[in-house]
Structures are given as C-alpha cells and as structure tokens.
Amino acid sequence: MSTILVVEDEDAIRDLICMNLEANGFATDAAEDGEEALVKARRHPDLILLDWMLPGLDGLDVLRALKASPETAGIPVIMLTAKGEETDIVLGLEMGAADYIVKPFSNKVLVARVRTQLRRGGETERNDVIRCGALTLLPNERRARLGDDELELTCGEFDLLALLAAHPGHVYTRGQIVARTKGEDYPVTDRAVDVQMVTIRRKLGAWGEHIETVRGVGYRMRP
Ligand code: CA
Numbered sequence: 001m002s003t004i005l006v007v008e009d010e011d012a013i014r015d016l017i018c019m020n021l022e023a024n025g026f027a028t029d030a031a032e033d034g035e036e037a038l039v040k041a042r043r044h045p046d047l048i049l050l051d052w053m054l055p056g057l058d059g060l061d062v063l064r065a066l067k068a069s070p071e072t073a074g075i076p077v078i079m080l081t082a083k084g085e086e087t088d089i090v091l092g093l094e095m096g097a098a099d100y101i102v103k104p105f106s107n108k109v110l111v112a113r114v115r116t117q118l119r120r121g122g123e124t125e126r127n128d129v130i131r132c133g134a135l136t137l138l139p140n141e142r143r144a145r146l147g148d149d150e151l152e153l154t155c156g157e158f159d160l161l162a163l164l165a166a167h168p169g170h171v172y173t174r175g176q177i178v179a180r181t182k183g184e185d186y187p188v189t190d191r192a193v194d195v196q197m198v199t200i201r202r203k204l205g206a207w208g209e210h211i212e213t214v215r216g217v218g219y220r221m222r223p
C-alpha cells in the first residue's frame with residue numbers, strides 16, 4: 001500500500017484529502033506545517049501532497065529542503081496551489097515538483113494525479129523503448145513510429161517528444177525542456193520550444209492533441 005504525506009495547514013481540507021485518499025486504498029500521514037512535513041518526510045512516504053500556502057516555512061521552502069536532502073529528494077511531490085499562481089507553479093516545477101493541482105480540485109482529479117505519479121515512480125529508466133498510446137520511440141535507434149507509420153523527426157524534435165512521452169502526465173516548463181533536450185538543433189529559447197512543438201504536433205497529425213499546452217507553464221503528454 002502506498003503512503004501519501006498530506007501537508008496542509010487547514011484542518012478541514014487536510015482531513016478531507018486524507019479521507020478521500022484512504023477511501024481509494026492509500027495510507028496517509030499528515031502534517032500541518034513545513035517543519036512537521038520535513039520530519040515526516042523522513043519516514044519515506046511514497047508521495048507528498050504539499051500545499052503552497054503554509055504558515056512559517058512555505059511550500060517552496062519545504063520543497064527546496066526536500067530536494068536538497070538525498071534522503072528525501074527522490075520522493076515525488078505534487079504541489080497544491082491557489083488559482084492564478086503561475087509564477088509559483090513554474091518555480092515549483094523547476095525546483096523539482098512532479099506535478100501541481102490547482103485549488104479547488106475534485107477528489108477524482110486528486111486521486112488520478114496521485115496514481116499517475118506513483119506509476120511513474122514505479123517505472124524504471126532501463127526501458128529502451130518508450131511507448132505512449134500509439135506512439136513508439138526507440139531512443140537507441142532514434143526512430144519514432146505512430147501506429148505503423150514511421151515519423152521523420154529532427155534530433156531536437158525526437159528528444160522533446162521522448163521527454164514528454166516517457167513521463168505522461170508530467171508537466172515540463174519551457175526552461176526544463178530547453179535544459180533537457182540537446183539535439184543538434186536544440187531549442188535555445190522558450191519561443192523555440194513553442195515553434196518546435198508546432199512542428200511536432202503537425203507531424204503527429206490528429207494524435208498531436210495528446211500533447212497538451214499547460215497555459216502559462218509548459219507542456220505535458222496526456223496520460
Ligand atoms: Ca494552506
């Protein structure tokens with residue numbers, strides 16, 4: 001059974017999230033502030049739901065401390081943010097948060113996002129074939145197929161698509177994409193990422209809809 005550490009200072013919301021997770025087969029642990037969160041993170045929960053607005057240490061402080069410690073750096077963190085806090089979201093993702101959920105959120109969305117991250121964590125990186133729906137990528141041969149059709153991709157396009165396809169549901173900011181894709185024609189600016197994405201989507205045809213633009217943040221492959 002996976003254990004989720006829920007970090008939220010508002011009792012009612014925290015209890016509701018815990019109850020909902022438990023009803024869906026998860027074990028929960030709870031912390032009402034950042035200090036308590038850092039102590040309980042050392043019990044190695046499988047995932048941490050981290051509210052951004054906390055008294056004392058805020059969500060960003062907690063995230064920074066979690067990622068700075070080898071003991072807790074590998075635990076996926078989903079941020080809970082208020083609507084419209086795009087700067088926080090981008091900052092959080094660049095600091096290593098796995099995903100974010102905007103409040104108010106439905107229980108179903110919360111559980112789905114948690115499951116996606118746990119599935120990701122369970123996958124090993126050893127796979128040399130990336131499959132995502134009809135899309136198959138062979139990084140060693142740098143070949144891409146959509147169904148039975150071979151796709152003609154540049155190096156940069158391949159890397160970008162592979163990054164998204166290997167981690168469905170994970171939102172990448174443009175900054176992260178620039179940092180992680182290093183083909184010959186690798187994008188050097190945020191704008192170049194957008195341009196490359198247009199080309200990739202065109203090459204994917206209707207299937208290109210699986211790549212979602214997350215407004216003000218970046219891109220993700222639909223799980
Ligand atoms: Ca709060």
